[in-house]
Amino acid sequence: MKISARNQLKGVVTEVSKGATTAHVKVDIGGQIVTASITNAAVDDLGLEPGKSAYVVIKASDVLVAVE
Amino acid sequence: MKISARNQLKGVVTEVSKGATTAHVKVDIGGQIVTASITNAAVDDLGLEPGKSAYVVIKASDVLVAVE
Amino acid sequence: MKISARNQLKGVVTEVSKGATTAHVKVDIGGQIVTASITNAAVDDLGLEPGKSAYVVIKASDVLVAVE
Amino acid sequence: MKISARNQLKGVVTEVSKGATTAHVKVDIGGQIVTASITNAAVDDLGLEPGKSAYVVIKASDVLVAVE
């Protein structure tokens, strides 16, 4: 499947923490860590666990920019 | 200002393309490029232009995860 | 690629309207039409045009519910 | 109330699962199921329960498109 999202960053899952319905998944994308908040069901479907290769996918309209 | 977003990735602006109301800004965050779709007004306010240091800021609930 | 988004609805593209930087794409998912606002670049990458099969992909945290 | 969201798909609630603060609500929109992740408080306010008619409401800028 090829998706319209402009941002598809390759990395490795480093941590998966499940809550009651929502999980937090951390992915190392080459030195920087991205945290995703997804459903527990998605974690199970994708078999996400530390060490697994994964992409973080982010729509361009969900990205903010900041400067110091 | 300190913000709640879990993802604040440091990089350098590489491209700014303004549309009629919406601009696309590309930021190099250490080898990977992130594209942000923000208002033209925000581009002006932050003085975004190629070469400028900037952070991409993404709420964890806006991040999807994919596997091959 | 397998993605975490809970909502992946199969359909057929019925309309593509490009703006200056942002395009509106309509997809018929079995009688109901879903409109997506994505970048012009994504339209080109995916070769979206009327008649093409496509999925609309929506993260569960981006869905609101309403009642009359 | 009339809302700006381009996507307002009519259906019937099929499942409501409450977590600690966040609930997952499934709505059947004519054969396809859409999952919404909303607050428990919203579930109570709208009286959402299986069998109830409801709309899923999605902003066009939150819709991605994918092709195989």
Place this chain on the structure above:
Amino acid sequence: MKISARNQLKGVVTEVSKGATTAHVKVDIGGQIVTASITNAAVDDLGLEPGKSAYVVIKASDVLVAVE
């Protein structure tokens, strides 16, 4: 229609600027101004123009918090 979004703030439209496909609408919600980026089609459907009463509607998961 009653909607699940936790944030429904009443105000008055003060400005509408249409772009190629996307419009920016400013709403005064009691002294503070909120800017919405919505489709031109939505502006037409809702008859938005300066002076008109309107609500800004924001899902709780789309709100960030910042401190100085």
Place this chain on the structure above:
Amino acid sequence: MKISARNQLKGVVTEVSKGATTAHVKVDIGGQIVTASITNAAVDDLGLEPGKSAYVVIKASDVLVAVE
């Protein structure tokens, strides 16, 4: 840090409710209450608690408009 989000509304935290992974934070922005759904980790990082000054930050593309 200066951020691209068009909406940065100043207020005071009135309530913080933590769930398993996600917290709901209410901020009074001059009479109207805005609810944010953010991670528990963000609540701790920012030291959010009732009485603390805070901004709610919302990207323009996440704001819907409704009329009666």
